Amino acid sequence: MDAYRSSAELVVALLAAAVVVGAIAGKLRVPYAVALLLVTLPLRTPAASVFAPSLLTVLLPTLIFEAAWHLDLAHLRRYWRPIAFLAVPGVAITAFSVAVALWLVHALPFTQALLLGAIVSATDPIAVTAAFKELSAPEELSTIVEGESLCNDGIAVVLYSAVVAVLAVQHPDTTTIVLHAAGGSVAGIVIGLAAAAIVAFGMRTVRDAPLQICASLVAAFAAYLAADRFGASGIFAALVVGVALRAFPGFPADDETTLEIDRFWGALAFIANSLVFLLLGLRIEFGRIFHEPLLALVAIAAVLVSRAVLAYGALPLLGITQRGWRGIVFLSGMRGALSLALALTIPISVPYRAEVIDAVFAVVAFTLVVQGLSIGPVLRRFRL
Numbered sequence: 001m002d003a004y005r006s007s008a009e010l011v012v013a014l015l016a017a018a019v020v021v022g023a024i025a026g027k028l029r030v031p032y033a034v035a036l037l038l039v040t041l042p043l044r045t046p047a048a049s050v051f052a053p054s055l056l057t058v059l060l061p062t063l064i065f066e067a068a069w070h071l072d073l074a075h076l077r078r079y080w081r082p083i084a085f086l087a088v089p090g091v092a093i094t095a096f097s098v099a100v101a102l103w104l105v106h107a108l109p110f111t112q113a114l115l116l117g118a119i120v121s122a123t124d125p126i127a128v129t130a131a132f133k134e135l136s137a138p139e140e141l142s143t144i145v146e147g148e149s150l151c152n153d154g155i156a157v158v159l160y161s162a163v164v165a166v167l168a169v170q171h172p173d174t175t176t177i178v179l180h181a182a183g184g185s186v187a188g189i190v191i192g193l194a195a196a197a198i199v200a201f202g203m204r205t206v207r208d209a210p211l212q213i214c215a216s217l218v219a220a221f222a223a224y225l226a227a228d229r230f231g232a233s234g235i236f237a238a239l240v241v242g243v244a245l246r247a248f249p250g251f252p253a254d255d256e257t258t259l260e261i262d263r264f265w266g267a268l269a270f271i272a273n274s275l276v277f278l279l280l281g282l283r284i285e286f287g288r289i290f291h292e293p294l295l296a297l298v299a300i301a302a303v304l305v306s307r308a309v310l311a312y313g314a315l316p317l318l319g320i321t322q323r324g325w326r327g328i329v330f331l332s333g334m335r336g337a338l339s340l341a342l343a344l345t346i347p348i349s350v351p352y353r354a355e356v357i358d359a360v361f362a363v364v365a366f367t368l369v370v371q372g373l374s375i376g377p378v379l380r381r382f383r384l
Helices: 002-028 032-040 046-050 053-069 073-078 080-087 089-104 110-119 125-133 139-169 174-202 209-229 234-247 255-283 286-290 293-318 323-331 337-344 353-381
Strands: none
Touching (some): 002 032, 002 255, 032 353, 053 125, 053 139, 053 209, 053 255, 073 080, 073 234, 080 139, 080 293, 089 139, 089 293, 110 139, 110 337, 110 353, 125 139, 139 174, 139 234, 174 209, 209 234, 209 255, 255 337, 286 353, 293 323, 293 353, 323 353, 337 353
């Protein structure tokens, strides 16, 4: 009973801190998520141990589903090419760029460098969607950035799992990694579609708003947990449920119910975001960022260079010619809670585990703070 009471008190204290920090951040025009991180980053408290990979089993489906639920289907159809490029080839380009850069400077063996590359290869959906909720960016640009962050994290998680599996059996095989990533992604999509179809069909005659809200909650978590149980991508499953459930006819029942579902998930996502960024700041061990300065600097540089190549080199070929848009896509390459959670789940037996975690701390802290603080001024500079 005491343990439950302590956990409840911790959650209340964190949410109270989030309210205070949020109010101050709004007056200072600092992104809410970045402000939460900056406040807690220098602190070391027992609460830091609460941030564990298992925590994302509760928070990640909430944030993925809520972001997917609000994606504009018309914009998705219009901008599917840049989203798909950033989400699939973009992840591979970033992962292998980080791996090659670290291998060339002899900071890590290639396989461990590829593991680090997989962890930091994708933008964090939690960080990106939190930033964009506070900014008055064009809906089309928000769809590209949020759609990419939702999709590429599914790819990155499966890629990470494949590299860890290869390391475990001591037989590095690129073909195995690619096939494992592709299979996990497809399986997650199938599970998400199935969950959405079942819920939409089962609720087709229900007009009660609370029941439909509950059904959406069940769909999001059931898809995520089922995918995770079968070794598929839970992120893709929750993402597809959010997009498909709203696309099926008859769900929600009417506009009023849609509004109530929007409000429910909006409040839930705000709470989840607040907890994630507060605990993220508490969990990052600031001193470890400087344990391996060469490793940290090269990893950050490789992430930034690969992101610049994608934003400024590839996007114009895919029809995104607006300079301001490309700048925002570059800055939205933030890494956050998901990258940190993946790093903390690396098996103890994997060589250079500590060095990989140190580098992830550095990349997450740099991208969240520096890039997170830069998005607002760039939006204002280009009057987006």
